[in-house]
Amino acid sequence: MNRLSASALSVGTAAWPRYRPEEHRAGIVHLGLGNFARAHLLAYTDEVLARRGGDWRIIGVSLRGTSVAEALNPQDGRYTLITRGQETHAQVIGTLKHVIAGTRMASCALAAMTRPACRIVSITVTEKGYGITSEGALDRTHPAVAADLESPAVPGGVIGLIVAALAARRAAGLPAFTVLSCDNLSHNGQKLRRAVLEFAAATQQDALAGWIAANATFPSTMVDRITPASTRETLGAAQALTGHEDLAAVETEPFHQWVIEDTFAAGRPEWELAGALFVADVAPYEQMKLRMLNGAHSMLAYSGQLSGKAYVRDVMADPAHAALVRRHLKAAAATVRGLALDLDVYAAALAERFVNPSIAHATAQIAMDGTQKLPQRIAAPACEALEAGTPVRPFAFALASWVAYLARRDACGAPIRVDDPRADALRNAVAGAKDIAALLPALSALCPDVLPPVLLNGEFGASLAQLVEAIDSEGMAAVIAREAMRDWE
Incomplete structure (x- = not known):
């Protein structure tokens, strides 16, 4: 069969360029x-x-x-x-x-x-x-x-x-x-x-x-x-x-x-x-998208990888996991300022897009380069929510999922490769920590824009450590089921 090219004849049902x-x-x-x-x-x-x-x-x-x-x-x-x-x-x-x-x-x-x-x-x-x-x-x-x-x-x-x-x-x-x-x-x-x-x-x-x-x-x-x-x-x-x-x-x-x-x-x-x-000003639209769509994507990517879900659509097919996605969208929306848009409508539209059974969007693809993505997607809204007194547990769950993702092991107990520009440093931080209590400050020292020190203290820090421990000891599926039942507001 001939390759597609400028000289290819228009056949099939696809639309061809309407210009030369x-x-x-x-x-x-x-x-x-x-x-x-x-x-x-x-x-x-x-x-x-x-x-x-x-x-x-x-x-x-x-x-x-x-x-x-x-x-x-x-x-x-x-x-x-x-x-x-x-x-x-x-x-x-x-x-x-x-x-x-x-x-x-x-x-x-x-x-x-x-x-x-x-x-x-x-x-x-x-x-x-x-x-x-x-x-x-x-x-x-x-x-x-x-x-x-x-x-x-x-x-x-x-x-x-x-x-x-x-x-x-x-x-x-x-x-x-x-x-x-x-x-x-x-x-x-x-x-x-x-x-x-x-x-x-x-x-x-x-x-x-x-x-x-x-x-x-x-x-x-x-x-x-x-x-x-x-x-x-x-x-x-x-x-x-x-x-x-x-x-x-x-x-x-x-x-x-x-x-x-x-x-x-x-x-x-x-x-x-x-x-x-x-x-004239893109910033409010950018904040909306980074915190809601991209933030929810990162959360479901790490938690999806840890619960055996290869695609975004698989996450949304699990009612408990889908509930956590919607919870995250609502928490992220509370941090978005400066837009005369109905963010509840936007959040509902995002959830519907994630459900699309025809799009095979891999959670492994979204999970790449977390140290580059999470500062604006998760850490910034988490810090603002903490200061404003709006719900923060969804952000703690997202960051706990990332930390647990970094600490994964294969069947033989060897670390699983992380696709990230700072992969070697992350791997060393995980290997050098004897427990979760040591791992969180080590990651914060390495990536303060992903895990700002303020997020290691108080109720947020306690929730973060508890969630990482639970994912490690009970498995992500059990934690997802329990978090979905939680009155987080």
């Missing part, structure tokens, strides 16, 4: 072309090209390996987006021009970013991919940042690439581009701007830092669309729906949301035509 992709130039370079970007940013842009046209196709840059490029480039950037809800729909996306990867990634990416036509550099590299501390400072210990500070002319990381490209544009007399983070970082635009300016200053480019500050823009964004990892079933479904082999197919849910601060340096696609919301 090759008639549009690329105006966006995207760093980190994973499944989420292809289900979200590229899908929004595809709709704009179909409805309004414009030179807004996208050049992708893969910072980690060549597999994405090897799948997409032979297909001329085409791929199938499968949307699974009560019904299944598929469309072939034509937004992507090509993908840059491999040994010449840095030079080719810089060439693309310094073309006059490039007006936006967008990013989805997950929280750990930037090299930014939780406060938003440049993390000079991050491997990519450290390497790029040593050799700024041949960058391989996000911030190094951005600074080098802006330096080249300034030297060539070209205008600055917009840098658009689409990751689940709180205040993502502000933090990225600070880190970029610090990198420029650290490489003795003070004049460049001033030029970037005056000319480039870094809008903050909030993004939302549940997008699981692709499987063989995904690729099989794409083949059935398009009539062509597609090694880059993605599946997602019907819901999608994008809230964007409307500060662009050199124009933008009319993403509002595809449903994006442009606002």
Whole structure:
């Protein structure tokens, strides 16, 4: 069977591009072309090209390996987006021009970013991919940042690439581009701007830092669309729906949301035509999503992993566990400020999305990189709830689930691998603690933004320690059943 490509004939039930992709130039370079970007940013842009046209196709840059490029480039950037809800729909996306990867990634990416036509550099590299501390400072210990500070002319990381490209544009007399983070970082635009300016200053480019500050823009964004990892079933479904082999197919849910601060340096696609919301202040929307959707996701991921539930839908199929998810959503909603929205309605909609039996969103996937995700998802709302006197037990359960997840053992008693940027340090902390009483302060010392010292004291600290002990001694299933019966308010 032939591969999906620009010359592929339109067969099957999938919708094909309603425009001629090759008639549009690329105006966006995207760093980190994973499944989420292809289900979200590229899908929004595809709709704009179909409805309004414009030179807004996208050049992708893969910072980690060549597999994405090897799948997409032979297909001329085409791929199938499968949307699974009560019904299944598929469309072939034509937004992507090509993908840059491999040994010449840095030079080719810089060439693309310094073309006059490039007006936006967008990013989805997950929280750990930037090299930014939780406060938003440049993390000079991050491997990519450290390497790029040593050799700024041949960058391989996000911030190094951005600074080098802006330096080249300034030297060539070209205008600055917009840098658009689409990751689940709180205040993502502000933090990225600070880190970029610090990198420029650290490489003795003070004049460049001033030029970037005056000319480039870094809008903050909030993004939302549940997008699981692709499987063989995904690729099989794409083949059935398009009539062509597609090694880059993605599946997602019907819901999608994008809230964007409307500060662009050199124009933008009319993403509002595809449903994006442009606002003056993204922060309240971001807080709502990080604390409610992402916070509940982290809680159910760790507790799901410890209770034998492979997917989010499996958690929601357990009435007791689903009750804890709804409990967490309510507690998180109590910490959200500044939105004229009915958060009870939002929470109910989130729970319904989690139930979706057609989306195989793995709890193991969500459980990755906890030290990067939990500060804004769990710790911050927990501290605010504690200060405000609103319910905190749901946050204690979420953090206890993470701690117990770190302390897992296999059948032979050996530690189970944790997928986290600080995995080695976490493993050493767990191994060095003789009991829970010693483990909690050790983890707090290592990750004070995940386990702030204030959460180890008083009623919260007692609940946290009791929950970790109970999960360890009785098993997560028993604790879930008991917590679901608890009058937690």
